[in-house]
Amino acid sequence: MSAYKRALRERSEHYLMQAAMKEVGTGAPSTVAPYKKRGGLLWRLVFVPLYRRVPWTVKRRAMATLRMTSTGWTPPAREPSEPWHPPPR
Numbered sequence: 001m002s003a004y005k006r007a008l009r010e011r012s013e014h015y016l017m018q019a020a021m022k023e024v025g026t027g028a029p030s031t032v033a034p035y036k037k038r039g040g041l042l043w044r045l046v047f048v049p050l051y052r053r054v055p056w057t058v059k060r061r062a063m064a065t066l067r068m069t070s071t072g073w074t075p076p077a078r079e080p081s082e083p084w085h086p087p088p089r
Contacts, residue, residue: 005068015043016051056080 022034051059063069 005066009068011043012047012051015040015048019044019048 025034060069
């Protein structure tokens with residue numbers, strides 16, 4: 001089961017990264033045509049847009065339910081808009 005979860009995470013990260021690179025590169029000059037892999041229609045047309053619309057709290061709850069996160073520690077409390085600060089000494 002852990003191999004399946006790892007593969008699912010790798011595939012989702014791959015298509016999210018491709019979508020981000022496409023957005024960043026939009027409008028930038030290029031000398032070559034963009035490479036479009038034939039597979040992954042479900043991931044590109046359904047998963048990526050849906051993932052971007054789901055709030056972070058729902059994503060975090062889903063990852064915790066599937067046990068795709070680390071356990072055994074309590075993350076520091078902070079607001080979503082607050083930047084990360086190192087813990088006090």
